[in-house]
Amino acid sequence: MEMITLVIYDITDDDLRLRVAKFLKLxxxxxxxxxxFAGPLTSSKRADCIAGLKRLVRDAKANIQLYPLxxxxxxxxxxIGVEMDYDEEESSSIIT
Amino acid sequence: MEMITLVIYDITDDDLRLRVAKFLKLxxxxxxxxxxFAGPLTSSKRADCIAGLKRLVRDAKANIQLYPLxxxxxxxxxxIGVEMDYDEEESSSIIT
Numbered sequence: 001m002e003m004i005t006l007v008i009y010d011i012t013d014d015d016l017r018l019r020v021a022k023f024l025k026l027x028x029x030x031x032x033x034x035x036x037f038a039g040p041l042t043s044s045k046r047a048d049c050i051a052g053l054k055r056l057v058r059d060a061k062a063n064i065q066l067y068p069l070x071x072x073x074x075x076x077x078x079x080i081g082v083e084m085d086y087d088e089e090e091s092s093s094i095i096t
Numbered sequence: 097m098e099m100i101t102l103v104i105y106d107i108t109d110d111d112l113r114l115r116v117a118k119f120l121k122l123x124x125x126x127x128x129x130x131x132x133f134a135g136p137l138t139s140s141k142r143a144d145c146i147a148g149l150k151r152l153v154r155d156a157k158a159n160i161q162l163y164p165l166x167x168x169x170x171x172x173x174x175x176i177g178v179e180m181d182y183d184e185e186e187s188s189s190i191i192t
Contacts, residue, residue: 006163008104010130010180033159034106035131053176062177063129067102069169080149081158084106 002040003068005049009035011062020064023052034084038074098136099164101145105131107158116160119148130180134170 007024011017021031027049029039041049046068053064103120107113117127123145125135137145142164149160 006102008129008132010132033104033161036104036106036161050174050176057177060177061180063180064176065129065132066174066176067163067165067169068172069163070166073164073166073169076164078146078162080146080160080162081153081156084157084159 002042003046003070004038004074005029005041005046006032006036006038006067006069006074007049007053007064008033008067009062009064011035011060011064013060013062016056016060016062019056020053020062023056024049027052038069098138099142099166100134100170101125101137101142102128102132102134102163102165102170103145103149103160104129104163105158105160107131107153107156107160109156109158112152112156112158116149116152116158119152120145123148134165 007029009017009020011020017035021037024037027039027041027045029037032038046066050066057064103125105113105116107116113131117133120133121127123135123137123141125133128134142162146162153160
């Protein structure tokens with residue numbers, strides 16, 4: 001059964017942070033904030049995601065948290081403020 | 097009924113970011129990541145929290161998202177990596 005999984009991360013190293021973001025995109029998740037992705041994952045895909053993130057992080061100074069959400073939780077989320085243009089930010093940091 | 101509410105934020109302005117963090121602490125939430133707090137809120141407290149955050153943010157470049165979580169979602173969260181010392185980071189930025 002698919003559940004929306006919210007992934008939030010706090011990663012100091014720029015390179016690792018980019019690699020984590022790319023990996024989460026590959027897993028089919030969408031960026032919902034600078035350091036947050038969300039999207040539906042089956043429990044086996046979620047396990048793959050956790051394993052992949054552990055491999056990426058190893059002993060780096062990073063903290064990543066995954067929350068499986070019910071449909072209701074995701075529907076009831078409240079967003080305050082502006083929608084930021086995260087993809088532009090990311091591509092510019094790839095170019096530099 | 098109390099539900100654990102996860103609040104994640106992306107705020108560029110240092111001063112506003114600190115004020116949002118202080119406000120979330122006042123609401124009884126605990127820091128779970130540099131830019132994420134979580135804790136139980138009744139629906140009326142959650143409404144107060146949303147109203148307070150909107151007042152703080154106004155037209156600033158900020159994005160704040162609140163997710164009401166079920167007990168199961170919170171229990172099933174997965175944390176990868178190290179526990180970072182966020183409070184020390186915050187107090188040092190208050191001192192400087």
